[in-house]
Amino acid sequence: MSEREAMDFDVVIVGGGPAGLAAAIRMRQLAPEATVCLIEKGSEIGAHIVSGAVIEPRALEELLPDWRDLDSPIQTAVSEEEMYFLTETKGHRIPALDRVMPHLANHGNYVVSLGEVCRWLATRAEEMGVEIYPGFAGAEVLIENNRVVGVATGDMGITREGEHGPNYAPGMELRAKYTLFAEGCRGSLTKRVMAHYDLRKGVDPQTYGLGVKEVWEIPPEKHRPGLVMHSFGWPLDDRTYGGAWLYHFGENLVSYGFVTGLDYENTWLSPFDEMQRTKLHPVFRPHFEGGRRLIYGARALSEGGLQSIPRLTFPGGALIGDSAGFLNTPKIKGTHTAMKSGMLAAEAVVEALATDRVEPGSFTQRVRTSWLYEELKSARNVRPAFARWGMKAGALYAGFDAMVLRGKAPWTLHFRHSDNETLQPASLSEPISYPKPDGTVTFDKLSSVFLSNTNHAEDQPVHLHVENMPLWKTVNWDVFRSPESRYCPAGVYEVASQETDPRLVINAQNCVHCKTCDIKDPAQNIDWVTPEGGGGPNYPAGM
Amino acid sequence: MKILVPVKRVVDYNIKVRVKSDGTGVETAGLKMSMNPFDEITVEEAVRLREKGAATEVIAVSIGVQQAQDTLRTALAMGADRAILVLSEESPEPLAVAKILKALVEREKPELVFLGKQAIDDDMNATGQMLAGLLGWPQGTFASKVELVDGRLEVAREIDGGTETVSLTLPAIVTADLRLNEPRYASLPNIMKAKKKPMETLQADDLGVDTTRRLTTVSVSEPPTRKAGVKLNSVAELVEKLRNEAKVI
Ligand SMILES: Cc1cc2nc3c(=O)[nH]c(=O)nc-3n(C[C@H](O)[C@H](O)[C@H](O)COP(=O)(O)OP(=O)(O)OC[C@H]3O[C@@H](n4cnc5c(N)ncnc54)[C@H](O)[C@@H]3O)c2cc1C
Numbered sequence A: 001m002s003e004r005e006a007m008d009f010d011v012v013i014v015g016g017g018p019a020g021l022a023a024a025i026r027m028r029q030l031a032p033e034a035t036v037c038l039i040e041k042g043s044e045i046g047a048h049i050v051s052g053a054v055i056e057p058r059a060l061e062e063l064l065p066d067w068r069d070l071d072s073p074i075q076t077a078v079s080e081e082e083m084y085f086l087t088e089t090k091g092h093r094i095p096a097l098d099r100v101m102p103h104l105a106n107h108g109n110y111v112v113s114l115g116e117v118c119r120w121l122a123t124r125a126e127e128m129g130v131e132i133y134p135g136f137a138g139a140e141v142l143i144e145n146n147r148v149v150g151v152a153t154g155d156m157g158i159t160r161e162g163e164h165g166p167n168y169a170p171g172m173e174l175r176a177k178y179t180l181f182a183e184g185c186r187g188s189l190t191k192r193v194m195a196h197y198d199l200r201k202g203v204d205p206q207t208y209g210l211g212v213k214e215v216w217e218i219p220p221e222k223h224r225p226g227l228v229m230h231s232f233g234w235p236l237d238d239r240t241y242g243g244a245w246l247y248h249f250g251e252n253l254v255s256y257g258f259v260t261g262l263d264y265e266n267t268w269l270s271p272f273d274e275m276q277r278t279k280l281h282p283v284f285r286p287h288f289e290g291g292r293r294l295i296y297g298a299r300a301l302s303e304g305g306l307q308s309i310p311r312l313t314f315p316g317g318a319l320i321g322d323s324a325g326f327l328n329t330p331k332i333k334g335t336h337t338a339m340k341s342g343m344l345a346a347e348a349v350v351e352a353l354a355t356d357r358v359e360p361g362s363f364t365q366r367v368r369t370s371w372l373y374e375e376l377k378s379a380r381n382v383r384p385a386f387a388r389w390g391m392k393a394g395a396l397y398a399g400f401d402a403m404v405l406r407g408k409a410p411w412t413l414h415f416r417h418s419d420n421e422t423l424q425p426a427s428l429s430e431p432i433s434y435p436k437p438d439g440t441v442t443f444d445k446l447s448s449v450f451l452s453n454t455n456h457a458e459d460q461p462v463h464l465h466v467e468n469m470p471l472w473k474t475v476n477w478d479v480f481r482s483p484e485s486r487y488c489p490a491g492v493y494e495v496a497s498q499e500t501d502p503r504l505v506i507n508a509q510n511c512v513h514c515k516t517c518d519i520k521d522p523a524q525n526i527d528w529v530t531p532e533g534g535g536g537p538n539y540p541a542g543m
Numbered sequence B: 001m002k003i004l005v006p007v008k009r010v011v012d013y014n015i016k017v018r019v020k021s022d023g024t025g026v027e028t029a030g031l032k033m034s035m036n037p038f039d040e041i042t043v044e045e046a047v048r049l050r051e052k053g054a055a056t057e058v059i060a061v062s063i064g065v066q067q068a069q070d071t072l073r074t075a076l077a078m079g080a081d082r083a084i085l086v087l088s089e090e091s092p093e094p095l096a097v098a099k100i101l102k103a104l105v106e107r108e109k110p111e112l113v114f115l116g117k118q119a120i121d122d123d124m125n126a127t128g129q130m131l132a133g134l135l136g137w138p139q140g141t142f143a144s145k146v147e148l149v150d151g152r153l154e155v156a157r158e159i160d161g162g163t164e165t166v167s168l169t170l171p172a173i174v175t176a177d178l179r180l181n182e183p184r185y186a187s188l189p190n191i192m193k194a195k196k197k198p199m200e201t202l203q204a205d206d207l208g209v210d211t212t213r214r215l216t217t218v219s220v221s222e223p224p225t226r227k228a229g230v231k232l233n234s235v236a237e238l239v240e241k242l243r244n245e246a247k248v249i
């Protein structure tokens, strides 16, 4: 590997989401002479960002107090808010939302395209001297003498067979005193770092959700900027966590999507189809009629909260944002917490730089004494309550927790299972029949994936490693009937010759980098690794 | 031999564009922009000529908005020696581009202007030819192979059903087709180094060129959506459909 070039920085940040960008900006604010390099696997900043998103401006307010004067894409203030419990034909609106579900009260919040917010933050960061390189994935963690000393970007121009193609260009070592992993939910390098330093020792397993999203343009007369709707109940059964969102924002745009808790049990469940069929419900359908669908995408989110946050630091770096799991699940908000964690990590790194410490250890303490910790602490019992007692009882507990306990319960509920352990065999799961797409409001997977603009250079190794194919057959096929062909929102996995000799076909070029297969595969036999940099979705503005 | 390589900033080829709801054009706001793929090919070929010693300098030029400097940075990272940005409106029309390039040719005195055969946004396929006309230079369009032989350029051209080879005296205009080469990656070390390469910025007006639009777009519409196919069960059914529905037999 001696042919790789190397470059030294004070700080290298892997991932250009809200966490990484906030950390980068904070670094330059506090230590203007520090060299900060940020890499992003998407072809540009924002290209891989999928979020709701209703955001709380709290962290941004602290990071860039004058953000309102900086021509930001944060423009649509939340104006109306509705929460529904759905049955198949009816929607029951929850009254007095701000008392029953105060975590969902959104006054002072904004509906945004998080991808656009990231592009805007990146411009601020570059103005402040951060070097940003989109189109380059962190493919390897560099560890020397048990200290993380940076990352290496992936080689380019490797053929499908793993050989050097005619355009082969070796990756580059980005060496740093401190490396911050800001890869978002289920980061592929974060996974390696967690394993190497055993960072998850003594904490609950992480639990995840998969959000599948569409952006629509609707007729102006129907558009109610700032309208925020959520639902729970139908079409999921009581054992399955999840629900839909629908936000009106920007110029006649609607953000719609559906989150399914990845601790679901029924192997026949398809998060994509749950998202599609929920659009047909009378509460949502009118919003889509006369509109046109513009963008499609999907991404997992970390839902475990406080109990599932691993040790945050290790020699040479830290985990920030959704890589660590800082999402506030009852609020379904992780942007402000991701940013705050990035800012606190930057403060810890500045201190470590000054005192030449190996580990930016004060990060953990800074988190503990910040509003971030308070917020996650009071939210900590809600998601596990749903995991234990189901949606209805879980919702009751959430209301009780909010109104009576005010998040100060003297107990902490724990997660007992990883999401890959919850699936029931096909023989014990009840088949689900999803309606056929109608081509106007509901669509099939392939036409959807087309609208993610995803692309991977054709001649490259498959970036979804199935470590053991015979195991796929005995577990995934024989027991669960290939759940990946249903949970993958991009149609990457297909089973050929089902009747005679079932084989798994991997259409890796369709992958939208949601990370669900890495999370949900029952035998943890699928490993998602970074494809050639720049590959993956190209979500445009609005996403 | 100096080579001038014009590069255009266009909507990335992976992006599915959509027509604006008022039908006046294509929505480009907030879309990923990249170098026109045919221009990547010309940058590559020009850099290879320099690496072989056939050329002395490769100058990338882009005509457009400020952000076109990102496109030029890519050209520099791929190996161009320096860059010129001529600021004008977004996506100026071919004749305006050709006139600006003519002015630059007079200033820089290259012996070869190497263009993509067309830009993938408007697919005009006109700039190279117009420039050749304005300069009175020979042109080799749709090149799939370019070689410098005894001071002349041999250009293999893609034509219907085969290739035609023309031999051009220099100075000349060449436009590249898809098969000419497979462009290299702009690698991270080279992107870092490209930051230090020179880039000059000019205004279209400084070159004394009139870029007033002469073309008007009447309307833009999406291609009709293809109807979903149907699966038939027998040949008899197929014949029946072809006869009564499609009315082709
Ligand atoms: C469907 C959905 C709805 C949501 N709704 C809301 C909401 O309404 N409000 C809210 O506040 N939050 C919401 N969230 C949560 C919020 O989006 C996340 O918490 C937040 O984006 C986390 O920020 P991050 O920077 O940690 O990670 P991300 O935003 O995921 O960014 C990580 C970045 O790192 C890049 N990356 C990953 N690995 C590598 C690598 N190896 N090399 C280089 N680059 C890499 C990724 O491409 C990505 O750009 C939602 C999330 C989802 C999925």
Ligand code: SF4
Pocket: A464, A487, A488, A489, A490, A491, A492, A493, A510, A511, A512, A513, A514, A515, A516, A517, A518, A528
């Ligand atoms: S292959 Fe895996 S990461 Fe890619 S879209 Fe499918 S489930 Fe998501």
